[in-house]
Amino acid sequence: MGHTVTSPSPDVLIIGGGIIGAACADALSARGLRVTVVEQDVVGSGATAAGMGHLVVMDDNEAELALSAWSLELWREFVAEHPERHEYSRCGTIWVAADDEEMAAARVKAKTLTAHGLSCAMLDAVSLYEREPQLRPGLAGGLLVNGDGLVYPPKSARLLMDRAVARGAALVNGSVHHVNADGSVVLADGTRLHPGRVLVAAGSRSAALVPELPVQPKKGHVAITDRYPGFIRHQLVELGYIKSAHAASGDSVAFNLQPRPTGQILIGSSRQFGTTDPAVEHAMMARMLRHAATFTPALANMNVLRCWTGLRAASPDGLPIIGPHPARAGLWLATGHEGLGITTSLATAQLVAAQMCGEAAAIPHMPYLPSRFSQMRHAHG
Numbered sequence: 001m002g003h004t005v006t007s008p009s010p011d012v013l014i015i016g017g018g019i020i021g022a023a024c025a026d027a028l029s030a031r032g033l034r035v036t037v038v039e040q041d042v043v044g045s046g047a048t049a050a051g052m053g054h055l056v057v058m059d060d061n062e063a064e065l066a067l068s069a070w071s072l073e074l075w076r077e078f079v080a081e082h083p084e085r086h087e088y089s090r091c092g093t094i095w096v097a098a099d100d101e102e103m104a105a106a107r108v109k110a111k112t113l114t115a116h117g118l119s120c121a122m123l124d125a126v127s128l129y130e131r132e133p134q135l136r137p138g139l140a141g142g143l144l145v146n147g148d149g150l151v152y153p154p155k156s157a158r159l160l161m162d163r164a165v166a167r168g169a170a171l172v173n174g175s176v177h178h179v180n181a182d183g184s185v186v187l188a189d190g191t192r193l194h195p196g197r198v199l200v201a202a203g204s205r206s207a208a209l210v211p212e213l214p215v216q217p218k219k220g221h222v223a224i225t226d227r228y229p230g231f232i233r234h235q236l237v238e239l240g241y242i243k244s245a246h247a248a249s250g251d252s253v254a255f256n257l258q259p260r261p262t263g264q265i266l267i268g269s270s271r272q273f274g275t276t277d278p279a280v281e282h283a284m285m286a287r288m289l290r291h292a293a294t295f296t297p298a299l300a301n302m303n304v305l306r307c308w309t310g311l312r313a314a315s316p317d318g319l320p321i322i323g324p325h326p327a328r329a330g331l332w333l334a335t336g337h338e339g340l341g342i343t344t345s346l347a348t349a350q351l352v353a354a355q356m357c358g359e360a361a362a363i364p365h366m367p368y369l370p371s372r373f374s375q376m377r378h379a380h381g
């Protein structure tokens, strides 16, 4: 469908219409730039459709905290217009502490979040069970983070894209075959485009277009149950998640349970390197469900309706890769968001737009620049 291109030379051509590409299209078109988005499938159909849609402040390091906290502010403003269209819920997160060691980790987290002005509260065992009676007995407590929430990511991506299109952005259904050294873009059907700038937001497929990009796919499984309204009220995540989620290699599962506004329970999640096979793996799914049932035993008697997988784009240091390519003029990147790209999409888009337009952003853009990786600095077009 390359022939449907309305402008063969937009200011910015965005490759990928996931939550990142859609958010960038929205932010750039809001600044008056002419934007074309090329998406090979349906908007929001990649990792964006597979993700859990948990909007969560993460604090593994200062840069992650700055990006996720800012993005959450942007999300709360964005969803406020039409919360129901995003299937938004400000459910909060409870980080569940199994023992005293994890309670100590919860206290450290509480101190960090509080120091950054984020609302949270330590829960002892009594207050934990008051809030979440389905949790297994014997847990130590947890940390409640009040500002966290959830959306239905493909819908939010669609709403961002619709807003961009209403401002004149073009959405092209096509597959980008390659990006030339002169900055032109060739689609699979042979259409050639000459944008002012190219922004690669192709998720886990970004490295197929920019081979020097240090992103690796990290596969995840998710399952959703029938409707059990009120079973849980907050997004529940085990504090042990922090250890398993960031393991650089090896398969892992972590307890991550989400109350959808429909009454369904979304069950996550697993992490695997070294595979791009989208098939649901029964052994991994069984391991994930068994682990979840050790935290909420009644889950074992519930009906799972559907399960699926998705590929996160993981960078070596766990931070996304946002900004200009250091060695290829006109080429920009917004990828590597790993398991946090729904949360960090809106701030990512503001960072891209601010850098392209020479504005100051609310947070420094330095920690996320592609130039932090030497293979990017030494790449040839």
Ligand SMILES: Cc1cc2nc3c(=O)[nH]c(=O)nc-3n(C[C@H](O)[C@H](O)[C@H](O)COP(=O)(O)OP(=O)(O)OC[C@H]3O[C@@H](n4cnc5c(N)ncnc54)[C@H](O)[C@@H]3O)c2cc1C
Binding pocket: 015, 016, 017, 018, 019, 020, 021, 038, 039, 040, 041, 042, 043, 044, 045, 046, 047, 048, 049, 050, 051, 052, 053, 054, 055, 056, 174, 175, 176, 177, 201, 202, 203, 204, 205, 206, 209, 219, 220, 221, 222, 268, 269, 309, 310, 311, 312, 313, 334, 335, 336, 337, 338, 339, 340, 341, 342, 343, 344
């Ligand atoms: C199991 C799982 C659970 C997750 N849970 C959460 C969560 O709770 N909270 C959170 O914040 N994040 C979560 N994430 C992470 C989040 O889903 C991703 O970080 C985010 O969706 C990445 O968005 P993206 O736009 O970069 O990628 P994608 O959504 O994959 O979009 C990339 C798009 O580019 C298109 N494309 C690729 N190549 C081409 C090409 N050559 N030409 C044209 N189009 C192309 C694809 O079709 C796709 O639509 C989760 C991810 C997974 C897998």
